[in-house]
Amino acid sequence: MRDKKRRLIHILITASAASVCAFFSIPCAVTAVIQSALFLILYELILAQRRDKAMKLCDDIDRILRSDDIISFDEYSEGELSVLSAEIHKMTTRLREQNAELKKEKKFAKEALEDISHQLRTPLTSVMMILGLINSPELTENERTEYLRDLYKLLARMKWLIETMLSLSRIEADAVKFTKERVNCRRLIGQSIDTASVTAELKGVDIRTKITGDPEFVGDSHYTSEAIGNLLKNAVEHTAEGGTVTITSASSNISTEIIISDTGEGIPESELPHIFERFFRSSEYNKNGFGIGLAFARKIITAQGGKLKASNIKPHGAAFTIRFYHTTI
Template sequence: MFRNREFRRFAILFLLITVVTVTLGFAINMMAGILVIVSDTTFGTLFLIFTRARYKSIAHISEQIDIVLHNTDHMYIAEIDEGELSILQSEITKMTLRIREQNEALKREKRHLADSLADIAHQLRTPLTSVTLIMSLLETNTDEDERKGLIRETEELLLQVDWLLTSLLKLSRLDAGIVEFQSEQIDINDLIYASIRPFMISMELHNIDLQIDIPKRMIINGDSSWLSEAIQNILKNCIEKVGDGGKIEIVCEDNTLFTEITIHDSGMGIGKEDLPFIFDRFYRGKNTNMAGYGIGLSLCKMIITRQGGTINAKNHPQGGAIFAIRFPK
């Protein structure tokens, strides 16, 4: 208590006032001097007792804060009945709870980052290992046709690595919240045809039947380039599933509540055990032979939900998978 500079100043000032008042009291008469001494002593004693009690309460709060800082499992600060200190105790309790929540969030982010780095390393290792093996075969293979085939295979693997790195970069930008989506009116016909354009040659080569049923002048709000990216990831997944001679159907419907785009493929559908996790990052399904890296659909969902939309996947009653994207009015 006496370590407090303000308290020492007050004590010195009180002693000076006491000396002056006692001197003046005795200058008047003996009884006045005695009365002043009793009054000053009583006031000083009560003030000292009251101040000491408050300092004990503050010291108790300090001890509780120290316990909280050094023991993450202890989050309780004993309640105090006094008015101002009770308010202080309440604010400190709120602060400790916020610190606890922030610490838990940081721990989750660290675990997520560690898992993501491990997944990224695994995803990159697979194609790079294949490239390394192919390069060793190129060194020993003298057949020109086989060497050309190996070079083409290497080019395809490097394209996969490039797509993988690009997708991971986009995911990291979305995670960091540094992507600013544009809000503009988008004609859904323009959006769909811009999305399917990169796949037209591939679908023609694999004889995939593409059917599109979208009314004219149907408008949604969003970022056209990012939404096109999302739809392309769905189409890429559908093309891989339907194989040669398959069918993909894109339908758009509008009502007073939302605008819905559905993409239905004629593939084998989605396993029941995979449906709850189909949009999880790096999830490739229970079937370990599945192609892909488990990134496209995760990126797709993040793009759509960040722009106020929703996406879900299910199996169509007539076979195949169906993806439904909704944008509220």
């Protein structure tokens, strides 16, 4: 409708100009009409080209909505549509990045779910077997008590795995808000030792502390205590009866360190780069665990701007070093 109105106005103007020119000279009027017709044809061609280009851009947008990833906007880099095409290009680039991230997260969630299912399958099978054995009338009271103790341990491990996975997922989804407060390392280490002291006592492992001065850092005491508790649990598990787990802490002008070391067999050198990977299970070091505690500890520390690294110590044993810097580096 707008184009028809525009053409009608153009024809009226041409007719009026031709009438005026005819008053002076017929050839002048003819020339005016021809020039006006040529201008109208040229205008229509340009308008058609712009319309075709706009329609092609609409088709490209439609292809993007259908997840076509091989569309280029280079042909729109010049002309009236250049600004619009540039903004659409930015939008599609961002959408592709988000789509790739969603696919990655979907794959990660699928693998994590498969890993959890696999990790729970073995203890669940053991639980079912123990429940079947407990009902046997031939069991003595001592045997039944032993089976109940094993059942409790299995259920406790399963509970720990589920809670740890939920906490890890919340941290990775940025759903956890870490507090920033002055954390006293002496008090923090004392709280962390309480969570591992029973296991250490039952296994005959001695937990010692070597704290120099009164070290502090800025962070979240609750989650950091969970991280240290996981590291202590790991150290106790890999220390033989009669061995020692030592927690050392000190502070400098640059950082505050907390080191958890043990007198176990250490970590195979080839596996040190992978020890913090989720569900990584060493042929020797993590063969009896779920492979999630160390990943959880590192996620907590790094989420607060700290560092956590693993190393071996001489003559034997492993050490996990937590470092919180006083300033961002």
